[in-house]
Amino acid sequence: MKVSTRLAATLFVLGSLIPLGAAAQSQLTYTTSWIGNSFGFGDGKWMQQDIQAINVAPDGTVFTNSPWDESGSEIAAYKNGDKIAVAGATHGWGAAGGDAIASNQAYVYAAMSIGNQNNGLVGADYPPSGQTWFGITRRSLANIAVGVPFDSGIGNSANATKNSFLRVNAVATGTDAGIRGLAATDTELYASDTYGNQIVVFDANTMRRLRSWNVAAPGRIAIDTDSTIWLMSGFGTGSVSVLHYSSTGAPLAGTLALPAGTVPTDIAISPAGQILVADNGPKQQVLVYDRAASGATRLTGALGTLYGIFHEPKGTPGNWRFNGITGIGFDQAGNFYVAQNGEGPRPLASATVGQGAVLESYRYATRGFNWRLQGLTFVDSAAFDPATPNIVYTGSKRFMMDYAQPPGREGKYAGFTLNRFDFPDDPTFHQPRGVRGEPMVRRINGKPYLYTLDPGAHYLNVYRFDAAHDEVAIPSGLFAQNPLPGDWPVGQPTYGEWMWRDTNGDGHVDASEITGNPSTGSTVGNGFWWVDTPGNVWLATPASGIRETPLQGFDSADNPIYTYASSKTFPMPAPFNRIARIVYIAETDTMYVSGYTSSLPWDATHWKEAGRILVRYDNWSSSSPTPVYTIALPWNASSNPQITPVGVAVAGNYIFVSELYTPKVDVYDARSGQMVGYMTPGAAVGNTTGWVDVYLGISAVRRGNGEYVVLLEDDARAKILMYRWIP
CATH class of the missing domain: 2.130.10.10 (YVTN repeat-like/Quinoprotein amine dehydrogenase)
Structure with a gap:
């Protein structure tokens, strides 16, 4: 050198040069x-930086969840291209968002965690030294900033979500035991306990545990029109399958045959009863399965441009050019919603926040574009x-x-x-x-x-x-x-x-x-x-x-x-x-x-x-x-x-x-x-x-x-x- x-x-x-103060x-x-966000915050709104999961209510309200948003919008609600609510109480003082969300006619259920900030927080609201709680927060559908308490609920004594957290797993800090799938009816709440290798069903109103069945590393869940359950198995393993169960956990025929290279990340049921699977593999599409009268499923098409944003011209964003699909869903009017973060769902034990959040809505029948929100940097x-x-x-x-x-x-x-x-x-x-x-x-x-x-x-x-x-x-x-x-x-x-x-x-x-x-x-x-x-x-x-x-x-x-x-x-x-x-x-x-x-x-x-x-x-x-x-x-x-x-x-x-x-x-x-x-x-x-x-x-x-x-x-x-x- x-x-x-x-x-x-x-x-x-x-010394001869006087510093200019x-x-x-x-x-x-x-x-x-x-630049880079659909909202500037002058109107009190911002598009969150990451979306790990979405749930779409019948009226088109999209509820989102992610473990972290810098300004506390881990759990939020969007409708008609606008941001309408932030849940709060999922940021700071040990609280964080999560990787799953669901709703029914009364409540929003969201995965979250509660820690003790390197053992700095003590008391009944926080786990003991060296431990983290993972579970589900229940919020009012009418106001997601308000928790709806229940007998076994704990946490957040000092805010509007007091005693509305259901502890599912208590694990050593550093272990990821987060809930990776949620689905709800008006009477029951289905949760994927990925860490515990089981599906747990709770009473949607009392939050008491009703039943469970074993599934290897379960992920996203969708409830079909006949009340049967579609769910992902093998989350975090590199080999994920989509399985079919009765609501009581009995295995059913109709397991979806996924094309080679598919990386399933979410499941949704269309208003016409089709089963849709988001693919975060190289194809970056949403697979569409139809069902015969016999109940057999058949792959009949795909939504989105083949290879998504990486179809030529590579890296160019646009309609139906997906990039890191994390969530899909429908409203009762037949509008289709897709969330992306430029990466895909967060791996186990990862603190990633993705590469920028995009939430889009399309008309499913005509493939027309409705709206798009971005939080890109x-x-x-x-x-x-x-x-x-x-x-x-x-x-x-x-x-x-x-x-x-x-x-x-x-x-x-x-x-x-x-x-x-x-x-x-x-x-x-x-x-x-x-x-x-x-x-x-x-x-x-x-x-x-x-x-x-x-x-x-x-x-x-x-x-x-x-x-x-x-x-x-x-x-x-x-x-x-x-x-x-x-x-x-x-x-x-x-x-x-x-x-x-x-x-x-x-x-x-x-x-x-x-x-x-x-x-x-x-x-x-x-x-x-x-x-x-x-x-x-x-x-x-x-x-x-x-x-x-x-x-x-x-x-x-x-x-x-x-x-x-x-x-x-x-x-x-x-x-x-x-x-x-x-x-x-x-x-x-x-x-x-x-x-x-x-x-x-x-x-x-x-x-x-x-x-x-x-x-x-x-x-x-x-x-x-x-x-x-x-x-x-x-x-x-x-x-x-x-x-x-x-x-x-x-x-x-x-x-x-x-x-x-x-x-x-x-x-x-x-x-x-x-x-x-x-x-x-x-x-x-x-x-x-x-x-x-x-x-x-x-x-x-x-x-x-x-x-x-x-x-x-x-x-x-x-x-x-x-x-x-x-x-």
Whole structure:
């Protein structure tokens, strides 16, 4: 590895440069908007980030359930393309949603769990130390925020769902004993106790246990028009079948013959008595079975485009182009409903929240489209295509922008860039959270390349595009500051940095394609990656300076080539003793560095922050880079909430700094370092937003008309926050 010959001493201490503080701040004049969600929250609504199960009432109300929604919408209700209710009491204080939901004429029954937050919660409402409860919450159909108690009900003494939780399993914390299927009549409630390998039937009104029968790892349940039961068996095993039982548990003829490769995820009965099975395998369709007079079943068709969203053009969303089917159902008018999360049902013992929720309604008889709701982003930020500000990428989505549209309607979902069928070895699936986020888009020789970070910025993923895969980003390379935990990928070093390049072009990580860093043999940890416009990769190490790994061209598969041997290290620039973020503008050879100094030190409680100061350096790559100014970044660790910076973006003549816990973007003049003003969320998004909770959670661009567009992560309500500002 080559080391720059310039001396750290040439980067003189900035004692003569007075830090520019945040005094005399003023709020700018701008427009607040968003992309990625059907609702902005200005109307008090948001589309949840994940749907694991749905139940459709006769009147077309769709009840949803998932273990986690960042703002507490695990269990919700939707109707006619609108959100009409949030159940609550399934988020925080040990409570979480679940993976099944059902209703009858009086109640909604939903799977959920109650924990004790690492043994921090005690009392009758919570399980004892080291234990978690899994079971069913019963809510009023008229108001799902209100629990309907029963004699054996427990939990939630302090809210409106007191004593409305039925404990089914009490297990050691870390064990997944969740209910994976629910179905109800007005008199009986059927529950799949997947952990206990049984179907349990409860009295729908008293919630007393009536009977049970054994089924291996049962999943989703549907009650047929003749009161018989269809259910999935083998959940989590990789070999799922659909079985037929009487209401008392007697096996019946008519087990559905599933085509090879089918991954059944839900069952529904059409108004005409057909049996429908959602297939989350490669075909991404809903199978339709008819019944003869003899009771025999026969596969007669399928709903949806073959291969769903991955039918050509691959990754293009549209009507009947399904992507990760988690739930299906019908109303009494014959409308068909389908829920998707870009992934499929949550595996056992997994905390995944999917790849973005989509809830759709169609007219079953005519196949006409009714409505669609989307909650597409979580732990994700957004970036502009350098070719045009009219194209925005998130980690796994592409949006087309029309800035003439009203707030919340500028961005149209145009592409899903993650393909789990063609590229199951995508590093995304093996990194923390399994969600591809924090994008940087670069045009190199006119071609787009996508670079993404994991939430902790430990890994930089590289993706290319080609005509054969349309919207799909093809795994191309990977930079790792340290080995990934577990047994993936085979061939990674047991210690130290490493990189991968897909030399054979198959999108699979082969051991022979992995290279360790022979110069350091060390693990960086807590560094920050940046990719400049020409495609050179920069790594800001916390305490060892800044490393540049220049682009060395492209191989025969069109992968960018990087080598450790060509890397060069720039020493820690004064006055820093720890670097948190960098932004390098190659066109002007300008480096922006934020971090900490000996007088403004780093501490581990603020491990993800962007630092206490930001310095601009001109002529960075010369032997004598010039520090131009120092900005004192917003910082008050004693306030409530704390005021600390987390993200830095530079566009045109301005620097945009996002705060972590406070919904605020501070704007500085990039030429002088002077504070210009700030932006906070407007009424269109309810005057609030969630934390910017990742390292690269902000981006900005200057449009041709002089308008600046700033995009920020908003974990709280599954969207990207957008500010539009004309200086």
